Amino acid sequence: MLFPLLLVTALLTSSTPAADWRTPFERGNGNTTATYAECIDYYKRLDAAYSEVTMREVGLTDSGEPLHEVVVSLDGDADPASVRRKNRRIVFIQNGIHPGEPEGIDASMMLVRDYLQQQKLREQLQNVTLVVVPVYNVDGMLNRNSTTRVNQNGPEQYGFRGNGRHYDLNRDYIKQESRNARSFAELFQRWRPEVFVETHTSNGADYQYTMTLIATQKDKLHPALSQYLQQRLLPALYQGMEKRQWPMTPYVDFEGQTPESGLIGFLESPRYSTGYAALFNTIGFMPETHMLKAFKPRVESTYALLDEVIRFVHRDAAALAAARAEADRQLLAQTTFPLTWQLDKLAADEVQFRGYEGRTRPSEVSGLPRLYYDRKAPFTRPVKYYNTYRPVVSVAKPAAYLIPQAWETVIERLRHNGVRLQRLTADATLAVEAQYIEDFQTSPRPFEGHYVHSQVKLRPERQQQHFRRGDYVVPLDQPNVRYIVETLEPQATDSFFAWGFFDSVLQSKEHFSDYVFEDLAAEVLRRNPPLRQQLEDKKRTDSAFANDAAAQLDWVYRRSEYAEPGYRRYPVVRLTGGEKLAVE
Template identity: 35%
Template sequence: MESEKGPSNNWGKMVKMSMRMFKSRKKYSMTLVFLSLSYFYAMNKLTCTWVLFFFICFGFHAQSTWIGNTSPSYAELIQYLKKVDKESDRVELYAMGASDVVGLPIYLCVVNGSGDSLKTFEKARNGTSLLINNAIHPGEPDGINACLIYLDQFVKRDSINPNDPVFCFIPAYNVGGMLVRSSTSRANQNGPEQYGFRGNAQNLDLNRDFMKMDSENAHTFAKIFHALDPDVFVDNHVSNGADYQYTLTYITSVRERLAPSIRHLIYGQMLPVLTKELKKMKWDLFPYVETKSDIPDSGIVQFNDLPRYAMGFASLFHCISITVETHMLKPFPNRVKATHDFLDELVKWSVLNQEKIELARDQAKVWDAQQKHLMYNFQRTEEQDSILFKGFEAVLDSNEFTGLSHLKYNRSKPYQKTIPYFRHFVAKDSVEIPSFYIVKGHETRIIRNLQSHGILFETLRKDQELEVNCMIVKQFSSLSNPYEGHYMHAEKQVEKVTRKVKFNAGDVVIPTNQNGAFFLHNCFQPLTEDSYFTWNYFDSYLQEKEYFSNYVFVEKVRSILFSNPGLKQEFDEKKEKDAEFAKSEWQQLYFLYQHSPYFEPSYRMLPVYELK
């Protein structure tokens, strides 16, 4: 039905649209076609239909090529970025370091830099900057296309403000996974036509590697991250799990783990603004749907962003960290647009809040330096809030192949209702923070990690004896099956004993009053969830190298007990209280062996020491 004001009203609207297109894209031919279309629409709808058909078939090629159901391969992606880098002085592309594939580096694309590598990275560090990570799971390529669309739009802007934040993105972090292209490795996912594989060339999930650093990718990421010192970090993903109405969900860091200034900025300012602005674009921004039970009706829970994950790692450095999770079952073009719109609104928010962002991070670093204890082992509580959720009715349906019932979401029955939201955490443990850590110089892998992260340390120039806290493992258990190449340790008990220890020239002394202190504590405090001990860095220290024979050692018992009356008393009391011990010659001799000069002092003593 025509407007009451006649076709001239539509003509005016379409002229305005064409002029906006002209200004934003500078595509003269497209604008002329659009003006012609507008005129024909006003004069003759039938003619308009044919012109519209022509425009659709031949005109849209001038728009971004990244809005369809395809995503570029690694070679296509880098080739395109090199082309844009060559043609535009607004874009810089840097090969930042090794990946998991020999000869194929990890690249960083920088938008709104300074045109020179040194000046660009200095601008990012000293001003406001964003770092976007794409294709850590190459089967989830939404972020790749979203960043390319953002790049195309930025290059075509009439003008830019050099004082706006520096926008940086890693186009493809998991290079090995990018090379394994198929359309079948994501059984739950709706498009694109082809995509990469979750595992890297070593079959590692790189989103579990930020603390253990098994991959070259992790070292290159550390180089990128600390060269930029980003204020905002985004890791782009596609979800798995339940079905629901939302296209766009997000994860932000556990509130209780954050510095107060960062917590307020994320939850009190950033998220409310993004939610409001994205709503105007018809996107409901909703927390990541990790269900408490089988279906969302049981409630959703806050994801625990441990530092093994990209987002949790970035939070250790008081960076505003977000994971974008688009919904797997939504069409790929929709997911790409949702990701793009989120990034676009995040940039706009960052532009308007640069001073607040910088102030919050500065305050977080001051807060960090004031902490006397490290809080860790954050566990979700049963305290619940409520949240309005848009889902689909879940039903049990019969499976004709198995003959059993299975869960199914009925999309013909959407609902909107309040469900429980479990988002509160509490730290179950804490440990006093030392002034220094000392690491033995032969632990070259650890020292390389520190260097990759720009951690400051001094190397001892001569041998010396120092009184330190030694960390001795008393008890632990290990996974029965490997997880990301490791039999991780749990149920850990560690005793700290003050002793004088001889250190050698080449051992390293690491002050904790520096940026990255939270990272250091999470590495070296063995009871933390992602410590080096947890990830098997020190397993060689958990095995005895020497033993004894009963018939030989029993001859030494008399002199051992004679020279240590306190040990004899402890030995006698243990025999009286422990019937099994009293019946076992081996247990008794081993007890005495452990408390004798013959027992190896390095057993279960970690090569990391605390200096108060």
Template identity: 30%
Template structure:
């Protein structure tokens, strides 16, 4: 039998699959730099100085180094760009016509395995045989996003009590006391504003956020989620097409069981189901989905030992990169279609302003771990509550899996929104999100709708320095059907690449828009008219 030579692209894909199967520790040369975790037998995690030193040890390699910005306490937030050929600007990356993948770790600085795994992965990929994954993607790695939180080291029993090592870890919040993974809409932290600037400049095709979860005891070394907002254009594709492949490869190539992120609804009655977290875009992966791109949430299992958590995170991230490299043409085409959907004047589906959790169509088997009572009140092992120990025995139960959200309030997109000339703070916030705002709006013919407030509810509990708002009201059209819209206002078109985000942020009844975070509080009087108006422009006699 005569063997046909492999095409170049097929050869790269075959090599990617072979490299992904190699055990992680076998890839690390004795002469390669070692992370703090590796050097200490996985007893310790890296401090900020360790991360900087590790990155410095890679400077003789064809990598690009930089900072996305500074933390609240003035620390640089380092990034590494890995690609063949080497690139250093967004323009150079886009010229390669390949997916840009942005991987972020340590947003919660007690969840430290992503930091260690990402450093090791950049080291290994930059020394791997070619052709390889870096010939098909551009990787932007941000290993220590919450650098200030990382430096607030304390015992893991204090900072991450449900976690099995390492001995000392940082804290969840940044130096301002903010949870950075609840800050993507209001963007109050300098870290968030820096990452938004990177998103705007590089427009990554894929965003990966590395975490660790605790909660229910189960068989899965790692759980994952796509963007959960029901209006995310590529959420269903990520959930139904990409994640099943990753789940299969994690088991076949690395012997890691993985599953959709969630917890048992009831530990006492497992058959009630398994539920994911939240669809709102205050969370990074949900936010990035509303920007019309692919995103993955990675959650290592905190009850597993530190070394295993690093290994599962490393493997999952590596498999994402390989899959993106294999599906590069399809991913770029889908992202382009999502952008065009935002720009289009017609044919865009309505945006989900509010949503509720929903179950997948079929029951799925999930393996729950039994905990054994120890007979005393002492902690038998890190990551297990007092008086119990892990048994290694599992019960598999078929149950509903609530892994998605369905809309409860849909809103058709207007042509755009008008903003009062005095509301420059709102304009600056929109621009932070990469949204184009036109100044000195010229007179045009159209229909103008104003929002009339019926009621507003203020959450009594302070959350992230805010009392969140829920607003109820209605859009009211002027008595006359058409008018000349006055000049001098700010205009925000919904027909732009992030048009979905425009509508979600500015609609008063959105469940996580600017109104939620108190941007309109001064206007919350019954019967008050908002400073933001909906506009239906008339184009050559056509709405």
């Protein structure tokens, strides 16, 4: 009776269909991308089928839907602290920040499946843990359409760039006004990856490449990691992609009419993903596939690059860890921090660029000359690559910052980003370094919900200030020191001041009646001859001021004991370390 039973078992087994692990992209015509539901359901299937996969909800997005993470670890360990103790490198891939640029969404679904099912790929995860955010801008992916990426060649339908509050999330990494960004920050801080990749599609010129690459700007990355990036990681990625017949070029940004004028390295401030990651000594990449190439090769080249990144991290895990550790060690000892940067146009490398000749012809719209790229005239020639930035404004690191507890939005952001905070246990009057906002420029139009400030000029002043029990002390002897400095120093490009978090101090709350203050102002000047001399000197050198009685009266008021002390005084003060603080 054994033989018939075996035969029946064999027949039943052979008649059971194999699971279909093709993604929606693979089942389509090469020009379709997964919907949000299809993407999440696919990862849920992988999570149910493979112990190596852990899928979790890790916070909310503005859509009301959760943000998900997918962790791929050969032993099933999805705990960040445990993974680090096992000396594994962490590669973090984030997709769908701009859901109209969905290549990474589809490529990552195939990549995770293949790393589970193909033994040669599984070997790359022996010392690497892979973390994938399937869709970051859930809100935008649910807003599906076929028209908003007007310059893009497919897919047939896709999501929208803005999120549920119409924010571009790749401008929200510092201000974190979206729930998406706050959820991401907490997730990023838990993992602190060695390498972060966020997938995109380009806009702009036409050229031969399917894949272009933004890497963390070398001069803004810590020198220990910058050297590693330039000498080891980037050459390996470019060589690997060339071998796979996906040649790459640096992201195509330029000042002239066509790329031959010279490529300019992208200066990603912390509002962008790679700029944010650099604050924590994480190497960041933004692959930008070319919008005019067909969707299928854009997905395939994205898959190839993600695979190359993982393979390299596996091969070079020890050297990468050493570079990261050295950067972390030096960062804690760093005493001066650059805040703003400027391109050095005298420093240029050279890259071989594969482009198309740019020509002009009459526009059918205006009748005037218009640019077009002649795909019948490809070329390969050297072009300048300007990728050296010099610090313009730098600041000496204080021992700590002190923030009054009233500024809860700022405190909340610091907490989301893993900053260690202390609180005063008693009221205290302290000698601190205060800073007054002397001048600044403000954008004439709103940008991502704000009129952004820049070119900030400060007047420092040592003074006694009273602080209350519960006010916050931010010590700088912690790993997140660079994030702290670049958000709390007003002159930094993406500081909280630049984004308008402290705008209320830029408006005076008390003032004076001219006819009443005239007599008080005269008395102030009689009591203070040096101030009277300063006033007369200013009248001699500034004719407009000399002929403006109201301006002169205001000038005296601002320098008198009657002026409100908080006007234009930046609320965050700097501590030297000599103060005696009672903190918890």
